Amino acid sequence: MRKGGWILLVLAGAVLGGPERALGQEERLRGRMAPEVVSEVTSLADSARARSLPVEPVIQKALEGASKGAGLEEIVSAVHSLIRDMGLAREALGPGLPEHALVLAAAALDQGASPEDLCEFRAHESHPSLPSALGGLIYLVGRGVPTDVSVGLTLEMLNADLPAAAFSSLQRLVEQDARQGAAPVESARVRARALIQAGGPFGLEGDIAR
C-alpha cells in the first residue's frame, strides 16, 4: 500500500474509532440512568479523553452514582471532581502513571492530601509498589494520621523498596493496635519503622503483634 493509503486508513480509524468508543460508553450508561445524565456524563468523558485522562474511571463513577441512587447534579459533580483530581494527580506524579494508580492518587486528593503531597511521590512514578503506597496513604489519612506524617511514612517505606504487601500489613497492624486502644499516629510510626527494619511484612506481623 502506498504511504498515502496508510495515512488515510489511520485517519479513518481515528475518525470511526472515537465515536464507536463513545457509543460503547453510552450503551453502558443507557438503561442505568436518565438520558440527560447519560448525555452529561458522555460529554464529561469526552473532555477527559481530550485531556488524555482515562475514561473508564469516569464511566465507573457515573455507574456507581446511579447504583447508589444519586441524581443528575450529584453524578455530574462527582464525575467532574474525579476528572479534576485525576488531572491534578497526573500533573503531580507524571504522565506515565498507570490508570489504577492515577485513580488512587485522585482518591488521595479527595481524602485530604494536596497536589504538593503527591509531588513527593514523583520519584517513585514507576515503582511497582506505588499503587499500594497510595492506598496506604489514603488509609492513614482516613484514619486521622496527619497528612504530613502519612506522606512521610509511606515515602520512607517506598524508599526502603518494600513490596506492595507491606502496605496492607501496615493497615492490618494499625487496625490491630487501634482495637487495643493505641493512637493511629503512634501505631503507624512504630509499625512502619518495624516493617522497614524487617525489610517487609514476612513473618513480622505475628512477631510484633505479640
Place this chain on the structure above:
Amino acid sequence: MRRSLLLGAVAILLASPQGELEGQVGRGSTLDGLLGEPTFVFLHPSIAVLGGGTERRLAGEVGWIMGEGEGAWEHAIGFVFGTADHSAPYTWSGARLCFARRGEAIRLGSRIAARGASGEGPAGSVVLALELGVRSATLRVVPAWLRGMPIRDGGELGGVAQRPSWDNHLDAEVSVERDLARARLELRTGARFGAGATGPSQWARGAVHLPIGRGFGLVAGAGIRPNRSEEGQVGGRFLEIGGTLRLGGPRSDAEAAPRRPALRAEGLEPGTYVLIVEAPSAYLVELRGDLTDWETVALRRSGVRRNQWTVRVDRPPGVYQVTVRVDAGEWLVPRGLIPVPDRFGGTTGLLELPAAEENGNAH
C-alpha cells in the same frame, strides 16, 4: 395462663419496630452488656396442610452465643418456646444447649433441649441431637425421651389419640443443602426406631429457604415428615409455608465492626480471581463495585465452609472499588479493605487484585 404469657411475650417482640428490637437484643443492649456475649432472637411462624387438617405453629428461641470462629467450639444457650394448633392447642417452653465446632470441611455439633408443655402433646421431653457435617451433607442422630403424651397422627389413623406414658425413640437423618441462585434447597430423609414410636417411621422432605430481607426469610416445604410432638409438629404428608425472623447473632469482629464481613481475593489463574466474603450467620451476601459495573451480584455460599461466600471474577490485576451487604442490609466496606470517600457522601473499599507473582498478598 402460661400460654397467655408466652403469646404476650411474642406479641411484644413482634410489635417492636425492627431497629428498636435490634437495639434491645443486639450488640450494645442491656442484656448483651450484662452477659458480654451476643444475643439472638429467632422466630418461625408456619402453616402446614396435612391429611387431617391445618396446623399453625409459632416456634421461637432467645439465646446467647459464646465463642465463635472456625476451628473453635461454639456454645449457645437458649430459651425455646412455641405454640401449635392442629386439632387442639399445645404450648411448650424450655431450654436448649448447643455445642458446635466448624472445621474446614467437617462440622460437629450437639444439642440438648428440655421442654415442659401443656395441651395436646407430651408434658415433658428431653431431646439430644448429634450432628456430623461433611461439606453440604449432614448426618444427624436424635434420641428423644418424651413423657406423658397424647399424640395425634395427622389423620392417617382417623385422629385417634394414643396415650402411652413414654415415647422413647431414636431418629437417624441425612440432609443435603444446595444453593440455587438466592435460595437454599434442603433435602432431608430419615427413619425412626423405637417401640413407642408413632407416626411415620420413614420420611423424606424438601424445603426451600429464601431470604427476603435483613434477618427475614421465607420457607416452603413438602413431603412426608415425622411426628415431632415435643414441638407440636404432626407427622405425615404435608405442605408447609412459613417465615423466619432472626435478629442478632454471632459477631464477626467483637471489637471493631461486628456486622462488617471480611473480604479477600485469591488468584486462580492469571486474570481470574475468587473473592471470598466471610459472613457468619448470613442468609444472603451481595457485592457491587467497578468489578461488576456497579451491578449487584449475589455470592454463592461455599459448600465446604458455610460461613464463606464466593464469586469468581475475570479481571486484570489492579485496584478496584467494592462494597458488600449482608441479608439485604446496609452496603458496607468489608473488613480488610481500605475505605475511601466515594464522592457521593459515602465510602467504598479498595480491593487489590494482585499480579500473579504477588498472589496471596491481596487485601
